[in-house]
Each structure stands twice: as structure tokens, then as C-alpha cells.
Amino acid sequence: MKNVKGLVSYGIIICLYFFTGCHKENKISTPIVPSLPIIATDSVTNILSNAATVYSKVMEYGSSSITVRGVCWKTSSNPTISDNKTSDGIGTGIFTSSITGLNSSTTYYIKAYSTSSVGTAYSSELSFTTGLPFVIISTQKWTLKNLDIATYRDGTPIPQVTNAAAWASLTTGAYCYYKNDSATYAATYGKLYNWYAVNDVRGLAPLGWHIPSDAEWTTLSTNLGGDAAAGGTMKEAGTTHWLNSNIGATNSSGFTGLPSGHCDINGQFDNIGYYGSCWSSTEYNVDVNKALFRYLSYGNSSFLKFNYAKTTGFSIRCLHN
16 A cells, blocks of 8 residues: 555656646747847037037947947938948947038038947938038128038938929929039039928928028118118129129128029029029918019119019028027
8 A cells, every 4th residue: 555655656746747847848938039229310510611519319229238339421311330430439328429521511411320239220311511601791690602402401302303394393392403504503503492492391401500581581681771772782793693784783791692593483594694583481471382582683782572483493592590
């Protein structure tokens, strides 16, 4: 009887051992899914002619420790760590990057990056333009040249439209060069933009600048003696670009306005040498298909306000924030 009890007890121990052993062997551990860090570029500040400061933030490590973080940049969209870059420590949180050795009056595209053993994560793209030449007139700081950029502030390309019929039917932002001839006209006159580009939420003006409202153009005009006289103080003097008459032009304000012409609602070009027109950011309150602009004329000293169809291509001057 004792032997039977012993056998039974021994059998129970074997069963328990077998059960617990199988249980351990069948236990499934949850695998760690590799993930990249999460990073963002907050702002670009202290923009000089050859340098800028960038603030970025690593929000999460991902599945692995961060080995390096910084920013990368180039003069076209979508920079990577194969391009110019900084190395600004490790870990999460806010960090500051100093970019140097830049060219003046040049648009740069920038992303923050963070690298771990899993790979490299990038922030969304920002763009900025170094050291735009400017002139200060009373309390306002104006760009000294017409705008000549091909992307919105977030780096999205602005379509260049050269077909007249396509230009005439636009309801979104676009640009062109006078007579579609960048070799002849771009360096002096910049680009011609329709008003849809002016109003795009992605931002047409470079970082730190904006497209002036009608009220801000009026402030400029008032500071220069009013609409009847301001134009003479704003036009480039002489006849290098303006027609021979160029009445009243002194450029005493330093604005150096040029007769850049325009691209009309049918995609046709006209008036270079005669008129220089610049958009405002203000819609015309009588007709939603039109917006307000200002123009200079070869034939007088005025700086006049008018309204025109949003599909028209005019020049852009920017005002500092």
C-alpha cells in the first residue's frame, strides 16, 4: 500500500513538472517594434547675410537611444544628412543649431534630424532667405528688390506657368517671368506672381517678412508725401530701365522701384519700361475676383492704388514683420 501511494505521489510530481515546463516553453514575449525618433523644427531666427539660428525639438526617442541630432540644409528642397549639417548633441528636448557660411540673398531649405540605431528621422521642411537687401523708410523696412523665389515658406514649389491659356484659367498660386524669359528679366525684375500665390496659407514672403496690406502701402505713401508725390521719390532715377521721360524720378526714398511690367489675365505680357506694379495682400471689397495693388508710372510722380483680377501677374515687394 505504501508503494502504491509512493507511485501515485511520484506520478503527480512528474505531471506537475511536465505541465509547468510546457507552460514556460510556450510563453510568448511581445517583440519590440523598431521606431524612429519624432522631431520638429520650431523656428529660424537671427537670419543674417551669412548665418542663421535654428530651434528644433526631439519629442520622443523612438525605440532606441539617439546618437546624434542637428539640422541639415541646402539650396533646393528636401535636404538630408548627406548635405550640409550640424551635430548638436543627443537626447530629447529643445536644441539650438547655428548655421554659418551661407550666401547672401539666397533661399535655403532646412530640416531637423535625429539619428538612432533604427535610422534617421526628419522634421518637416522650412525655408528662409538670408540677408535680403532692404531699405528703411520712416518706421517701415522694405525689401530693396522684387521677390524672386520659387517656393512657399514651407518649401512647397510654386508652379511656374508659361502657357497663356493655362495662366488665364488659374485659381491657385503661380509665377512667371516677363515674356517667360528668365535669362533676360529675372536678375533685374524678379518674378511676376498672381494674387493666389500672395494669399496662399503656406506663405509667399520669406520668413520674417510679409506681403504688405493696402493700409501698409498707404502708410508708405503718406510718409513720402502722399499718392501724388510719393512715386517720384520711389522710382529708380534715370533711364537705364525706365523710359526716357521717367518724370519726377529722384529715388530719394531709396525704394528703387522698377518698371517690371505685368502678365495680364490672358497670359500676355505688357508695359515693361512703362509701369511697375506690386500686389497688396488686400482683396477688393467690391469684387471677390479682384485684389488691390499699387503702381508707379514713367509719366508722372504718382503712386496710385487700383484693383485688378487675381489672375494677373505683378511684382512683389515685402515688408518686414
